[in-house]
Amino acid sequence: ANGQRRDKFERPELCQGTVEYVATAEYMTRAPMPPAYVFVIDVSLSACSSGLVESASRSIRDAIDELAASGDGRVMVGILTYAADLHYYPLRGKSGTPTMCVVTDTADPFLPQPDDLLVNLSDNKELVMGLLDALPAMHGAGNTDAQPNQRDLQCAFGPAMQAAFLTASHVGGKVCTFVSNMPSVGAGKVTPRDQAGAYGTDKEHLPRCPGDSWYKKMAAEFSRTQMGVDLYCCPSHGASVDVASLSTLSRYTGGTLCHYASFRADVHGESLRHDIHHNLKRYTAWEGVMRIRSSRGLRISAFHGHFFVRSTDLLALPSCDADKGYAVQISHDEGALTNSQASFQCALLYTNNMGERRIRVHTLGVPVVSDMASMYKYADAAASMSLVARLCAEKALMGTLEECRQLASRRLVDCLREYRHMHAAQLRASNQLVFPSSLKFAPVMSLSLTKSEMLRGGMRDVDVERRCAALYAMSSLGVEDTMRMIYPPIYALHEPLPDSVETQGWPRTVPATAMCFDPRGIYLCDGALGHNLVIWVGSAAPPAAVQELCAQAGPDATSLAYLEGAATGTDTAKKVHGMVEAVRSRSRRRPPVLVVVQGTVAEASVMKGFWIEDRLLSEGTGNANAPPGSGASIGATYAEYLAQLYRQTMQKPASSAGGGH
Numbered sequence: 001a002n003g004q005r006r007d008k009f010e011r012p013e014l015c016q017g018t019v020e021y022v023a024t025a026e027y028m029t030r031a032p033m034p035p036a037y038v039f040v041i042d043v044s045l046s047a048c049s050s051g052l053v054e055s056a057s058r059s060i061r062d063a064i065d066e067l068a069a070s071g072d073g074r075v076m077v078g079i080l081t082y083a084a085d086l087h088y089y090p091l092r093g094k095s096g097t098p099t100m101c102v103v104t105d106t107a108d109p110f111l112p113q114p115d116d117l118l119v120n121l122s123d124n125k126e127l128v129m130g131l132l133d134a135l136p137a138m139h140g141a142g143n144t145d146a147q148p149n150q151r152d153l154q155c156a157f158g159p160a161m162q163a164a165f166l167t168a169s170h171v172g173g174k175v176c177t178f179v180s181n182m183p184s185v186g187a188g189k190v191t192p193r194d195q196a197g198a199y200g201t202d203k204e205h206l207p208r209c210p211g212d213s214w215y216k217k218m219a220a221e222f223s224r225t226q227m228g229v230d231l232y233c234c235p236s237h238g239a240s241v242d243v244a245s246l247s248t249l250s251r252y253t254g255g256t257l258c259h260y261a262s263f264r265a266d267v268h269g270e271s272l273r274h275d276i277h278h279n280l281k282r283y284t285a286w287e288g289v290m291r292i293r294s295s296r297g298l299r300i301s302a303f304h305g306h307f308f309v310r311s312t313d314l315l316a317l318p319s320c321d322a323d324k325g326y327a328v329q330i331s332h333d334e335g336a337l338t339n340s341q342a343s344f345q346c347a348l349l350y351t352n353n354m355g356e357r358r359i360r361v362h363t364l365g366v367p368v369v370s371d372m373a374s375m376y377k378y379a380d381a382a383a384s385m386s387l388v389a390r391l392c393a394e395k396a397l398m399g400t401l402e403e404c405r406q407l408a409s410r411r412l413v414d415c416l417r418e419y420r421h422m423h424a425a426q427l428r429a430s431n432q433l434v435f436p437s438s439l440k441f442a443p444v445m446s447l448s449l450t451k452s453e454m455l456r457g458g459m460r461d462v463d464v465e466r467r468c469a470a471l472y473a474m475s476s477l478g479v480e481d482t483m484r485m486i487y488p489p490i491y492a493l494h495e496p497l498p499d500s501v502e503t504q505g506w507p508r509t510v511p512a513t514a515m516c517f518d519p520r521g522i523y524l525c526d527g528a529l530g531h532n533l534v535i536w537v538g539s540a541a542p543p544a545a546v547q548e549l550c551a552q553a554g555p556d557a558t559s560l561a562y563l564e565g566a567a568t569g570t571d572t573a574k575k576v577h578g579m580v581e582a583v584r585s586r587s588r589r590r591p592p593v594l595v596v597v598q599g600t601v602a603e604a605s606v607m608k609g610f611w612i613e614d615r616l617l618s619e620g621t622g623n624a625n626a627p628p629g630s631g632a633s634i635g636a637t638y639a640e641y642l643a644q645l646y647r648q649t650m651q652k653p654a655s656s657a658g659g660g661h
Contacts, residue, residue, distance in 0.1 A: 017364065023349060023357035032351040033226070034074035035286060036118060036173025037067070038164045043139040044083040044155055046236045047180040051265025052272075054136040056178045056232070059273040061132040063280045068121045070281065071353040077128055078118040078167050081139065082160035084185055089131055090116035091124050098131035100138065106159035106186035109166065117167050155181035158188025161218060161249065165227065172226030172287060174255075174319050176279070180234045180263065182242050188214045190242050199458045204400045207464045208471065210245040219252035223308040226287045228319030229255040230279060232272065234263035235465065243468040251472065252308045254288070254317040254324065258589075259469035261531060267592050274590035285350035285360075288317035292328055295342045301331040304390040306476045320350065323588055325478035327387050341365045376419055376436040385445040386482040388412075392455060393474045396467075401458065405450040412446045413648045415439065420649060433646045447641045448487040448512075448612045456608075456616060466531070481587070484526060487512060488610055493535070494521040494545065497575040501582045512612040513638075519598060522546070524576075525610045526583050532594040533583060534606055539598040613638040 008014045039060055047053050067075055081087040088101040090113045101112040111117060121128060157179055164175045183189050190211035198204045210216060222229055229249040233241045243259060250257045258275050260268045290307070291314055292300050300313060305326035307315040315326075330344075346362040369375055388411050392404040420434050435442075449455065453462050454470040462470075470485075477485060490510040491497075498504035510516050510523060517523060519538040522545060527534055537546055584590045596606045608616060616635045636644060 013361070013363075018360065018362050020361070021359045023359050027349055027359065028357055032355045032357050033171040033173070033287065034076050034120075034355065035071045035284070035353050036076040036078070036168050036171045037280070038078040038080065038118065038168050038173065038175045040160050040164050040175060040177040041079070041081045041135070042083070042155065042157075042179045042181065042234075043081045043087070043135070044181050045153055046239065047083075047178070047234070048136075048140055050180060050234065050236045050263050051269060052178060052180050052234045052263060053139060055265045055269040055272050056276070057132045057135045059276040061129055062273065063277050064121070064125060064129055064132070066277075067280050068125055072355075073120070073122045074353075074355060075121045076118050076168075076171065076173070077121045077124075078164075079128070079131060079135075080117075080160060080163055080167070081135065082156045082163075083139075084154035084156055086156060086159055086163050088112055088117055088163070091119040091127050091131070092116040093127070096126060096130055098127065098134050098138075103163075106156045109159045109163045109186075111163070111166050114166075118171070153181070154185050155179070155183050156185040157181070157183035157246070158214065158218075159186040161229075162187060165218070165221060165225070168227060169221075169225040172318060174228045174230060174284075175222070176230045176232070176276075178232045178234060179241050179246065180236060180239070182240050183245070188212055188218070188245070190245050192240065195459050195464055200400070202400075205396065205398055208244050208468055209397055210248045211242060212245060215245050215248035216252065219249050220308065222249065222253045223316050223318055226318045228253040230319075231255065231257045232275070233257065233259045233465075233469070234268070234272070235261070237262040237264075240465055243465045243472070247468060247472045251306050251475075254306050254319050256323070257469065257472045259465065259531075261466055271590050271592060278588055282321050282323070284353065285317070285320040285348060286352070288320045288348055288350035290315040290317055290320075290326075290346065290348045292344065292346045294330060294344050295337075295339065297332065297334040297337050298342060299331050299333055300328045302329040304328070304387070304394070304475065317348070317350075320348065323478075324476050325386075325481070327390055329387070337368045340368055342368050372418070373422055376415075376422075377438060379436065379438040381439050381442045381445065382479050382483050384439075385442060385449065385486070386477075386479045388446075389449055389454075389474050389482055389486065392449065393471045396454065396471055401455055404455050408446050408449045408455070409645070409648070412442055413645060415442075416645065416649045431650075433642065433649060443642060443645055444613070444638060445483070445486060447636070447638060451609075451612055451616055452486055453609060461608075484587070487612060489526045490610060491524045491526070491579060492518075492521055493524050493576050493579065494518075494541070497579060499575065500578070506582075507579075512610055513614050514607070514611050515614075517598075524579055524583070525607075526587075527591070527609065532591050533580060534610065535593060535595045536603075536607065537595065537597045615640075 005011075005014065012019045041047075041053060041056050043053050067077075078091070079089050084106075086103040086106065086109060088103065088111065089098055090101070093116070103109065103112060161175070161177065164177070168175070182192070193207045193211060195207045198207055219229070231246055231250050233243055233246065235241045243257070247257050249255065256279060258272075260272065289310065292303075294300060303309065303315060303326070306324065307317050307326070310316045342365070344364045344366075348360045349357070350360070351357050388408055391411075392408050395404045395407055416433065416435070419436055423434060452470065452474075453466060454474050456462060474482065474485065490512060491507050492510055495507065497507055517536065517538065519540040520542070521538050522541055523536045525534040525536060580593055594606065596602050615637050
């Protein structure tokens with residue numbers, strides 16, 4: 001009688017937004033391959049000195065048992081190391097002693113024992129674990145008496161990636177690469193690029209782009225053979241790995257990039273271990289392809305995320321997981337939509353760890369309204385700003401940072417201007433900035449985006465390595481994580497805290513302005529999606545609380561310190577450490593906890609990423625010839641930014657504004 005099927009609630013595809021099917025043979029071009037992991041570890045002098053070799057080897061070894069159990073005995077593993085040369089490790093055989101084959105020909109890498117380099121983990125686990133135990137000593141990690149030579153400082157990253165490709169291209173899988181140096185030998189070799197001279201010019205974007213076309217070509221080969229690339233960039237203090245170039249390999253293969261600035265094993269070792277474990281144990285979709293469809297009259301005009309476009313509407317995802325987010329833009333090409341609902345469907349065809357080929361289908365139906373007011377009423381500000389953040393991240397690879405900041409503001413101004421013109425003349429005559437209720441937080445989100453590590457300042461404010469890592473993260477996060485990266489939550493630790501955020505909810509957050517920080521208080525700033533969690537200690541905080549919560553800093557600290565160890569002692573200390581762990585678990589990463597004391601030299605540089613609503617010094621924008629008012633979009637307070645939005649909203653739109661909605 002109502003036009004709906006009687007068995008609607010008996011069929012999941014008719015009543016559930018997400019369903020999954022077991023794919024038939026017609027959806028397979030080959031038999032499902034086993035999960036394969038190739039670990040590629042930098043063993044150069046800097047990697048050994050910083051503790052990267054030991055930390056990476058130990059972290060992988062600790063995850064071996066769980067990794068072996070994840071694929072029903074099908075998981076395959078290979079291990080390569082590199083410095084100036086390539087080092088292969090045969091992993092098949094009865095001998096429990098690991099052996100190493102060194103290949104000095106980096107111009108044309110080859111596999112010395114191709115059948116023994118990628119092996120079944122369950123059958124060869126003891127040999128794999130023995131090799132991981134021996135790797136640090138084999139390459140002199142921890143030997144401070146060794147005299148380095150020029151070859152110890154070189155990095156054959158490109159040839160190592162070619163070797164990993166040769167090792168696993170017949171099955172696909174994932175390449176987990178650890179790097180501490182800028183590629184300097186063989187394919188993919190890059191040189192330091194002029195950054196200071198580029199800022200404020202039409203060449204400003206070049207240091208944020210790959211330094212060699214080899215990287216995109218290699219990424220295409222990885223994608224073609226269903227291989228994803230995960231990167232752990234661990235440069236030593238003052239060093240660079242050229243994240244802009246290396247990230248291309250992960251960007252087009254659906255991979256993960258983790259960046260640890262000024263890597264030190266004693267500071268970042270636990271973070272690296274957690275990131276490796278999370279990567280290896282999370283549910284992963286292998287050999288994936290994604291297609292998104294829409295109702296008649298609508299079309300998908302652009303895709304945003306980390307993938308390789310195989311055809312106009314087919315995205316290749318060699319590896320995919322729940323930590324990644326994707327966005328699309330929808331165009332309306334035909335006449336008025338006649339249906340009351342528009343539908344969108346996303347289908348992911350993939351192989352799971354057990355070797356099953358599956359199709360996961362997400363279906364979304366949204367109402368079609370006849371007036372713009374209703375559309376604005378139900379607009380999702382967080383999703384909208386997440387899309388704008390991705391557009392800005394892509395713009396940063398083609399234009400200047402100032403153009404990106406203007407893009408973020410212009411999108412909001414266009415919406416506010418259109419919404420204002422929809423209202424009655426008497427409301428417009430009041431000369432007030434009119435916001436739809438759904439977008440009331442959009443201005444502070446937009447301001448926060450312009451002050452994020454991705455877009456703020458210039459070279460002196462955020463070095464290009466950290467900026468490129470932020471650009472990569474912003475392009476792949478989901479909506480919730482994007483919002484936390486743009487406007488990090490801040491919690492007052494000196495106020496009553498819940499025993500458990502899972503049962504009692506999160507405590508109230510503090511506005512991101514120094515005015516709301518009590519000198520008698522202690523605050524936790526959630527920078528987990530960036531580089532550090534920060535505990536800010538007020539200059540007048542009770543000495544007992546300082547000693548209890550962050551003894552490493554001390555009441556008279558003049559530099560940064562790291563909070564280490566588990567909580568012991570009072571209930572307050574345990575609750576604070578519980579909050580730290582809750583924030584870490586929510587972000588799926590485990591960054592170090594940085595302690596900064598009010599009034600110290602380090603406070604200004606650390607807290608400018610958290611005091612979003614305050615004035616940001618405009619030095620470092622890179623353009624010495626910029627007019628005095630041009631930096632307002634990055635240096636303004638929240639009140640000044642609202643005034644700027646008001647002026648721009650009242651202006652008549654320029655014909656060249658572009659951008660759309």
